Amino acid sequence: MQFIATPGGEEVAVASAREALIVEDALSLYVMQNPDSNIAVRVLREVSSANESRQVRLSEAVERVSV
Numbered sequence: 636m637q638f639i640a641t642p643g644g645e646e647v648a649v650a651s652a653r654e655a656l657i658v659e660d661a662l663s664l665y666v667m668q669n670p671d672s673n674i675a676v677r678v679l680r681e682v683s684s685a686n687e688s689r690q691v692r693l694s695e696a697v698e699r700v701s702v
Contacts, residue, residue, distance in 0.1 A: 659682050665679075
């Protein structure tokens with residue numbers, strides 16, 4: 636995983652698909668064990684959404700190449 640500093644002073648994490656899935660799985664387990672953790676639930680939602688978006692972009696790219 637790499638971290639990139641943005642001009643606005645924030646930081647962006649860049650991960651491979653494998654790392655993203657590991658993070659999503661770990662967060663899912665944590666949320667199952669700690670369902671009252673609002674922060675964990677929100678983070679899991681964001682990670683899952685980002686992973687779904689990545690999967691859609693990959694599928695679209697494969698379709699463009701296949702045609």
